Amino acid sequence: MDVVSAARSLIADTLAFHLFFVLFGVALPALISGLEFYSIKSRRPRARELAHQWSRALVILFIAGAVSGTIVSLQFNLIWPTFTSFAGKVVGVSFALEGFAFLIEALFLTIYMMSWQRFKPWLHWLCSLPIVFGALASAFFITTVNAWMNTPRGFRLDSHGSPIDINTRQAVFNPAAGTEIAHSILAYFLATSLALLAIYAWVAWRRNKGRLSGDFRKVMVGLAGLALLFGLLVAFTGDRAGKFDAKYEPHKLAAVEGLEHTQSGAPLLVGGIVSGSHIEHAVRIPKFLSFLATGHWNGTVTGLNDIPGDQRPPVIVHYFFDAMVGIGSLVIIVTFLYLVFSKWRRGWANSRLMLILLVVCGFLGILAAEFGWMVTEFGRQPFVIRGVMRTSDAVTHSRYAIEFGYIFPILYLVLFVLTFLALKKGVNFTKVLK
Amino acid sequence: MTLIDASLFSALIFFSLYGLAAAVECGIALSLLIDKANKSAALFTPLWELTNVFLVFGFTLLGMLFNNALPVLSRSLLSTLGIALIALVARASVVLTLFYLRPKSLPAVVLWLFGLLNFSVPVSFMAAGIYLLTGHLAWQTAVGWILLASAFLGLAAIGLLFVNRRAAKLQLPSQLILLVWLLFIGSILPLSVTHSDLHLTHWPFLALNFISIAGLFLIYLRMKRLIKLELWKLAAAIGLLVPFLLALANRPYLINSQLTLARAFGAQSFGAVIVAGSLIMLPLILLGLWLFMKLFNNLGNGTKEG
Numbered sequence: 056m057d058v059v060s061a062a063r064s065l066i067a068d069t070l071a072f073h074l075f076f077v078l079f080g081v082a083l084p085a086l087i088s089g090l091e092f093y094s095i096k097s098r099r100p101r102a103r104e105l106a107h108q109w110s111r112a113l114v115i116l117f118i119a120g121a122v123s124g125t126i127v128s129l130q131f132n133l134i135w136p137t138f139t140s141f142a143g144k145v146v147g148v149s150f151a152l153e154g155f156a157f158l159i160e161a162l163f164l165t166i167y168m169m170s171w172q173r174f175k176p177w178l179h180w181l182c183s184l185p186i187v188f189g190a191l192a193s194a195f196f197i198t199t200v201n202a203w204m205n206t207p208r209g210f211r212l213d214s215h216g217s218p219i220d221i222n223t224r225q226a227v228f229n230p231a232a233g234t235e236i237a238h239s240i241l242a243y244f245l246a247t248s249l250a251l252l253a254i255y256a257w258v259a260w261r262r263n264k265g266r267l268s269g270d271f272r273k274v275m276v277g278l279a280g281l282a283l284l285f286g287l288l289v290a291f292t293g294d295r296a297g298k299f300d301a302k303y304e305p306h307k308l309a310a311v312e313g314l315e316h317t318q319s320g321a322p323l324l325v326g327g328i329v330s331g332s333h334i335e336h337a338v339r340i341p342k343f344l345s346f347l348a349t350g351h352w353n354g355t356v357t358g359l360n361d362i363p364g365d366q367r368p369p370v371i372v373h374y375f376f377d378a379m380v381g382i383g384s385l386v387i388i389v390t391f392l393y394l395v396f397s398k399w400r401r402g403w404a405n406s407r408l409m410l411i412l413l414v415v416c417g418f419l420g421i422l423a424a425e426f427g428w429m430v431t432e433f434g435r436q437p438f439v440i441r442g443v444m445r446t447s448d449a450v451t452h453s454r455y456a457i458e459f460g461y462i463f464p465i466l467y468l469v470l471f472v473l474t475f476l477a478l479k480k481g482v483n484f485t486k487v488l489k
Numbered sequence: 490m491t492l493i494d495a496s497l498f499s500a501l502i503f504f505s506l507y508g509l510a511a512a513v514e515c516g517i518a519l520s521l522l523i524d525k526a527n528k529s530a531a532l533f534t535p536l537w538e539l540t541n542v543f544l545v546f547g548f549t550l551l552g553m554l555f556n557n558a559l560p561v562l563s564r565s566l567l568s569t570l571g572i573a574l575i576a577l578v579a580r581a582s583v584v585l586t587l588f589y590l591r592p593k594s595l596p597a598v599v600l601w602l603f604g605l606l607n608f609s610v611p612v613s614f615m616a617a618g619i620y621l622l623t624g625h626l627a628w629q630t631a632v633g634w635i636l637l638a639s640a641f642l643g644l645a646a647i648g649l650l651f652v653n654r655r656a657a658k659l660q661l662p663s664q665l666i667l668l669v670w671l672l673f674i675g676s677i678l679p680l681s682v683t684h685s686d687l688h689l690t691h692w693p694f695l696a697l698n699f700i701s702i703a704g705l706f707l708i709y710l711r712m713k714r715l716i717k718l719e720l721w722k723l724a725a726a727i728g729l730l731v732p733f734l735l736a737l738a739n740r741p742y743l744i745n746s747q748l749t750l751a752r753a754f755g756a757q758s759f760g761a762v763i764v765a766g767s768l769i770m771l772p773l774i775l776l777g778l779w780l781f782m783k784l785f786n787n788l789g790n791g792t793k794e795g
Contacts, residue, residue: 126574136560143756144556151763466575
């Protein structure tokens with residue numbers, strides 16, 4: 056393995072591992088805070104105890120999340136120094152603000168956890184607000200950096216290729232920021248709601264094959280409702296992201312759809328097998344890509360032929376995109392059916408098949424978030440900053456990166472298993488539910 | 490104070506806070522090793538992961554503000570800081586095992602590993618700091634070794650004194666380590682720097698000398714029960730001060746004799762915003778830490794995590 060491949064593999068492993076915990080770290084505080092607020096407002100102590108249990112899960116997930124976040128930060132600086140040096144000059148403020156937000160989140164999480172029985176309920180709930188703010192703000196700022204990597208703005212290059220005339224506001228609020236932030240944060244909420252729902256579905260399935268208490272059902276219906284809402288919002292922002300790509304990142308859309316030639320009335324390819332820059336055996340939906348990308352059935356969509364050969368992303372990104380969209384569609388259908396059945400066909404809602412589907416959706420929601428991130432990253436290749444810096448130019452020259460490329464996946468695997476075991480032992484999700 | 494100095498000052502604040510928190514972790518790990526039934530185990534929760542947040546924030550500030558130094562630092566320090574990265578993940582695994590999975594029988598090697606990993610992270614980062622201070626990897630020079638030993642002693646002294654501030658059992662060894670640490674930073678370190686060819690300003694080392702003498706005198710008075718002084722506070726104050734004095738000694742360099750602070754600084758367009766933001770945020774962080782300490786003080790006798 057050469058240094059570039061090792062560094063790519065290392066950062067990919069680290070980010071994939073980190074993202075798993077990030078999505079809970081971003082969404083879970085808001086869900087916990089909401090549940091605690093509801094419990095105080097409606098005087099339901101059991102809902103508060105449920106929020107307490109969820110917060111215990113948050114802390115365990117936070118351990119791995121904080122550690123992997125620390126490693127991400129250090130790896131950016133040490134393994135990708137040319138990138139970080141360049142990006143630091145233009146969007147360094149986003150990195151720093153993300154750090155601020157993370158600091159607030161961590162500090163108040165500590166206080167929040169230590170004060171469940173020491174503060175009055177309202178004061179304790181107030182302590183959750185900085186955690187929610189910190190989690191959302193850190194996700195916001197770090198996503199502005201990723202968006203800037205896709206649509207770099209707010210600087211000019213001098214004759215040595217260094218950024219000058221830096222406009223931080225333009226850089227941070229770059230064209231991709233809006234769609235990317237909305238789409239990713241909503242996806243984290245979707246994945247977290249689905250994961251929680253999957254846990255209760257699993258317990259329900261194991262416990263009594265459908266005979267559930269009122270509280271238990273209420274929690275499941277609430278989570279399914281949230282998942283459906285976030286699923287629809289993710290679909291809407293995904294559509295906006297597709298239209299954005301057609302305008303600002305046509306190379307990514309062309310690779311995602313394996314569109315070889317620029318054309319009007321372009322078909323949407325679903326499934327298929329990627330072979331080089333072709334997609335074979337796919338289901339073709341005539342003109343649908345044009346409609347999705349431009350809003351017109353005969354709109355023109357840029358193909359790979361209009362992108363220089365050495366700047367094309369790998370078409371393999373088509374798999375990730377299809378998987379993400381497929382999962383998104385599936386979870387919307389499943390949660391919708393669950394809600395309908397819960398209202399009118401309770402037996403069907405609690406059937407073994409439905410509960411298994413909900414459990415599967417819990418896993419798939421997390422996978423979809425990972426696939427979405429892969430679409431973004433693979434779709435930008437071979438650049439790390441689109442059109443400005445190639446990935447191969449951004450990497451360190453130190454050969455230690457190769458050894459780390461082998462060591463870290465093993466360490467992550469161990470930490471992942473231990474986190475799972477700690478969650479299993481340390482958190483009783485159904486303690487207060489009859 | 491120039492923007493560049495203020496930038497370095499901001500990053501150092503967070504590194505110093507990290508150093509203190511890491512020292513407490515090291516103290517807990519050592520106490521567990523010496524006495525398995527030590528109550529400090531009850532003080533420890535993974536909520537101390539806050540420590541890593543200070544670290545990541547200090548490092549982010551340093552990386553973003555002095556971004557021109559990153560290619561050099563990456564080339565020179567990847568191996569040194571790689572140890573810290575590995576130790577971070579491994580430590581998190583051990584933390585989960587010790588404090589959440591809590592197996593019925595625990596081999597002693599796990600506690601030793603916990604101690605080793607707790608020291609590995611901050612010592613690796615201090616080794617990176619030594620590279621900045623000397624321009625050489627920590628193990629390549631005598632000054633580097635002395636600084637490494639000082640770092641180790643400082644972590645142990647502050648940590649043990651804090652964790653055992655109410656327990657009599659480990660008071661004496663903690664005080665002895667503090668004495669040795671003060672001798673190191675007050676005499677051996679300044680002497681070795683004076684006899685090296687490093688381009689370091691000497692007055693900060695002289696200041697360290699005076700601080701150490703004052704510290705030794707206070708320890709003597711405390712031992713004679715002439716004054717009331719919590720030694721952990723003295724050790725923590727010195728621990729907080731040392732990074733600033735060493736950075737002053739290194740001025741105008743970021744990496745001694747190789748890269749000046751001015752050339753390393755690359756945040757002209759937003760540096761002031763970040764520095765001002767850090768300083769504005771500081772009272773909130775200190776308020777949070779104060780609250781944290783108030784709650785933490787009760788944990789040893791009560792429940793964990795509420």
